[in-house]
Amino acid sequence: MRNQLSRRTVLRGAGVSIALPLLEAMAPVSVQAATGYGRKKEPLRMAFVYAPNGIHMTNWTPQEEGSGYKLPPTLEPLRELQSDFSILSGLAQYHANANGDGGGDHARAMATFLTGAQARKTNGVDIKAGVSVDQIAAAAAGRRTRFASLEIGAEGGKTSGSCDSGYSCAYSSTISWKSENQPVPKEKDPRLIFERLFEGTRAGESKQMRANRLKFSRSILDFALDDAKRLEQVVGQADKRKLDEYLTSVRELEQRVQRKSQDESTSTKKMTKPDGIPDSYRDHLRLLADLLVMAFQVDATRISTLVFANEGSNRSYDFIGVPEGHHSLSHHRNDPEKQEKIKKINRFHTEQLAYLLKRLKSIQEGDKSILDRTMLVYGGCIGDGNRHDHNRLPILLAGGGDGRLNPGRHVQYPSKTPLMNLYASMLDRFGVQDNMHGDATGMLENI
C-alpha cells in the first residue's frame, strides 16, 4: 500500500518533469519476495472440470470399492490412468435441491457446484449464489502467479431469452463466482485465451510496442481509478457494488502489469497459437485442455475451471452418432435407447478428460509430473439427469496433490456426504485456512 502511495506521488507531484518510470520498475523487490512469486518451482495446482446434464450413473459407478476395481463403461477411456484418480461416490450438493424454490435444477446445479450455496431465485435483481471454491483459493493464493485463476469453457453465456425457470442465465452458465454476487464469465476463444495468458500482447505487436503501451498504462489506470472513486462517493448503494467490481478488476490488472516483465521468458512457445474457435467441438475442448496444461506448465496460474458445456446445454453430438440434444436426452425416462446415447455423450466427455489428464501426466517437473502436483475434480452437480438428482453425484478426483492425495481407488461415502467437505479438504491441502463453506461439515477423509 505504501508503495502505491509513493508511486502516485511521483506521478501527481508538481515536478511533472520527473521521468515516468516503467511500471515494472515500480514493483519493489520486497513485494516480489513476500509473495514468493516465481520462486517456488514446483507448485501444487487445483482444477475443476464440469460436465453438464448429469451422468448415467449405472455406467459410471464402479461395483467394487478400493483399488483395482473394474472400470465401468463410462470410465473406460481412463484405463491407462486408473492409478491417477479416485471415484468418490455418495457425495451430495444439498443446496442444488429446490428447498422451496421450485423448478430450476439445472441453473442451481451449476451455480451451486463450487459454491455450496442456495442460489437466489431471481432473473436479475440481487443475483446471489456464493463464493466458489476456486475463487476462494485464488483470493488466498492467487497472488503468487500472474493470473490468480483461469476460467475457461466451450460455451459462453446465453445471449437471449430465459434459461431455467426464473433463474438468470448467469446461474446456469457459471461455476466460478468471485463474490456471492459476481459470476466470473468463462472465456471460450482459444486464441484470446492464448494471447492473454502467454503473450500479454496482441497479434502483430512487437516487444517495443508492448513496452510502449505498458509504459503509460499507470497514468491511464489512475485516471480510471480516480473516476471510479469519485463516483463511488455519490452513487446509490446497489450501484456502488458495480463500481466495486470495476475497482477490483482495475487493481488486479495493475498488479499483473507489475509482475509481467519477470516471466517474459516463461512465454516460450510450447504451443502454436490457436486461430480461434474450431468448428469441431472435440478440437475445441482439446485446445482448451492444452491451454490449461500450458498455463499450469509455465506457472501462469495454479487454479483453473474448465466447463465442457453449460448446464442444460442442448448441444447435439451428431459427430458421435447422437444427433439429439443433450438436455432433452438426459430426461431419458428409463428408455434404454436414450440411456445408451447418454452413455455415448458421457463417454465422449470422459475421453476429453483422459486427454487432459494424460497431457498433465506427460509433463515432468523434477521428480514428478504436473498431474502428480495437481488436485483436479471432474464431474457435475447432477447425478441421474432424468430426476435431477443432486444426492448421488458423479465426482472424480484426479492427481496426486503433491503427495497429499491417495488416488487409484473407488471410495464409497455415507449417503449425502456434503461435496463441500471434499473442497474443504482440498483447500486445506492448498494451504487455505478458511476452508469450510456452504454446507460443509468437516474434512472429507480418505481421499
Add this chain to the structure above:
Amino acid sequence: MATLLVSLFIRCAHAVPFEDVQVLLGRYCVDCHAGDDAESGIAIDTYTASHARTIDRENWRRILRQVQGRAMPPDDAEQPTDEERELIAQWILDDALKVDCAGPERPGRVTIRRLNRHEYDNTIRDLFGVDLQLAQTFPSDDVGYGFDNIGDVLSVSPVLFERYVDAADEIVRTIIASTDVEAAPRRQFEGKRFPTRGQVTRDFTLEDAGKYVLRVRAWGDQAGNQACFMLVGLDGKPLRKELVRNDRNQPTDFEVALDLKKGEHQLGVAFLNDFYLKSGPQGKKLDRNLNVDSIELIGPLGVLPESLPEFHTRFFQPPIDPAATVTKQTEAIKKLLNPLASRAFRRRATVTEVESLGRIFSLARRNGETVERSTQLAVAALLVSPSFLFRMEMDPDPGDVRDLNDFELATRLSYFLWSSMPDDELFGAAARGELHTEEQLVQQARRMLKDDRVEALVENFAGQWLQLRGLEEVSPSRKKFPTFDDQLREAMLRETELFFRTIVSDNRSILDFLDADYTYVNDRLAKHYGISGVSGPEFKRVSLEGGRRGGLLGQASILTVTSDPTRTSPVKRGKWILENLFDAPPPEAPPDVPQLADGDSTQLTGSLREQMEKHRADPACASCHKMMDPLGFGLENYDAIGAWRDRDGTVEIDATGELPSGQTFDGPHELRRLLLQRQDDFRRCLSEKMLTFALGRGLEYYDACAVERIVNRLQSDDDRFAIVVEEIIKSPAFRQRESGESQ
C-alpha cells in the same frame, strides 16, 4: 414478475372473499407458519383481511410461488386440491398484490448499466466514426429478464477490464495517427544464421518515398578474441558496422535511419569475422557465429495529410503547434479533449476531469512522446473510465424521487432505440434544456425511429424478445435436414429482422406480428418455403396467400429455434408462444418431475402425440401441458427447420388442437385466428418486454400502470408500433429515478 402482471389483469372474473382464503391457509399452512418462530418468518395466522394489503408484497409473492409451484405444503402434509390452490393464487393476485394507479406512480430504480457488447461497439462507432467491432473479444454479457442490458447482471470481471484496456489502445491507434516508429507500417524479412563468413541480401520495392528505419535483430556466438562483426548495407553501399553482443536471450536491435526513394532497393547483412578452432585452449571447440534473428524495414514514418484518419483531422482543430511549449500544448489539447470527454461521458465533462486528461498528455510529452501519441494516451484513459463504460445516474436522497436531467434522458433514449450514445441533435437538445417535456421526447423518438440506427432495436430488442439470437446456436441434424446450412440460417434471421424493421419504420400495427399477409424472402428462403418467382440473394417483400404462413409463427427462424436437432418440439413451440407472445409462461415444472423427454429421432409424430397425451394424463403434468402442447400441435405442419410438410415420414400430420378455453382449431391458419383473439394479452406482452428492455430492469408491480396505459392507447390508436415507444418514454419509470434506499 411478468407472469404476475398478466395474471393480474386476466384473472378478474370474480372476486374471491378473503374469508375463503383464510380458511384454506389455516388448514394447510398454519401448522408451521404461525407464531414467533414461524417457518421462513411467514406467520400466516397473523394475516387478517384488513392487514393483508399492508404487509410486504414480497411475502405474498413468495406464498404465491410456493402455492402455484406446488412446492408447499411439503409432500408429507395434507395437500390442497388444484381448485383450492387456484383460489388462493387468485386472491393473492387480485387482492394482496393489487395495484392502485390513481396516485403518483413509482418510477423504480435502475442499477447503473455497464455498456453491453453491442452498446460498446455502437458507441465507439458513433463517437469516433469507425466501426471496429472490438467487443467480440469481450466475455459474453449475462442475461436477465430475457435481455442483456439489465444493470443488475452486467458485471465487470478482470478479463473484461483487460479487454477494455486493449480495445482502448487499439481504438486510439486507429483514430489518431502517430508518427511513432512503433506505429508505422513495417515489412519483415527472414533472418539468417551465419556459421561462416558470408552475406545475405533481400530485395524490396517501396511505393512511397520517405523516412524509414531499418532494424536488424542479432546476437553472436562468442569465440576467439573478437566479438562478431556485422555489416549492414543498402543498395550496395555499407551503412553501418556493428559489434554484436554474445547473448542469445537478449538479441540486440540495430537501427539505422534512412531516407529512401520510391522504387526497388536491396538490403544486405554480412558476417565479417568468422573464427573456428577445432581444438581450442582447453581442448574445446571454438566457433564464432552470427545469428540474425530478423530484419525489419519500418516506414514510411509520419503520415501524409491525405491518409490521416478522418477523426484525426477533425479532432486536431486547430492543430497543436509542434513548436510550442508543453504547457501551451497542454492548454490547447484540453480545449480539444473537453468536448470529446463530454460526448464520451454523455454529460458535460468536469474541469477536474479535463485537468486530469491534460496531465496525462503533458506527462507523456515530457517523457518524449509525440503530440499524437500523448493525445492517444489521454483518449485511452477516457475509454477505460467508468463514466464512459457505465451509464451513470445519481440517486436522489433516500426515499425521494427525482426527474432525470436532459442529458440522462438523451442517454436513455438513445440506448433504448439505437443501443448507442446520443447523436449531435440529441446532445444539442439536451444542452439547450429542450429534452424533458413529453412533446420534446416524443418528437425526438419519432425522428430516431426513422433513422437507420434503429436497426439496433431490431438486432437487440427483437433478437432477444423473439430469441432470434438462439438461431446461431441451433444445430439441426445434417442427416435429417440436409438443406440446412449457414446461408439458410442467415436468411431465416434476415426475414424476421426485415419483418420487424418494417413494422417499426412504417409504424404498422403490432398485430402484424400475430398475422400478416406479407413477409421477406430471398431465393434461398423462397425455395425453402416453396414460394416461386423469387431469384437472387436480395430480400424481396412477397405477399403471402393460402394461409400457410403469416406473422411470426410462420417464420422459419422462430420455428427452428423452438425445435430439437432431429425433430419438432410442440412443447417448446407452445411454451415459446405463451412466454413471448402472451407473457403467460406456464408455471415451472415441479422440481422432481422430469420434463417431457423429447429428442427421440425414431419417434413418429403420430405416436409422439400419443406419447405426449399419455404424459398429460398425469395430473401433475396436465395443468401446464394442456396450455402448451395444443399450441405446438397447431404448428406441426412446419418441420424442425420451418419447411412445410403434410406428412412426417408415413404419418399424416395432425395439426388439430383444443385450447384450455375449449376452442378448437385445425392447422396454423386457424390457430393464428384464435391467437388474434388474445390481442390484449399480446399488446400487454409486447409492452412489458419493451419496457423491460427500455428500462434495463425487471418490472415491478407498480409498472402495471404504465403497461396498462400503453395497452389502452394501442386499443384506441390502431395498434401502431410507435405508440409503445412513445408511451414508454413518457412514463415516470423512464423519466424519473427513485432512491434505492428507503427513508
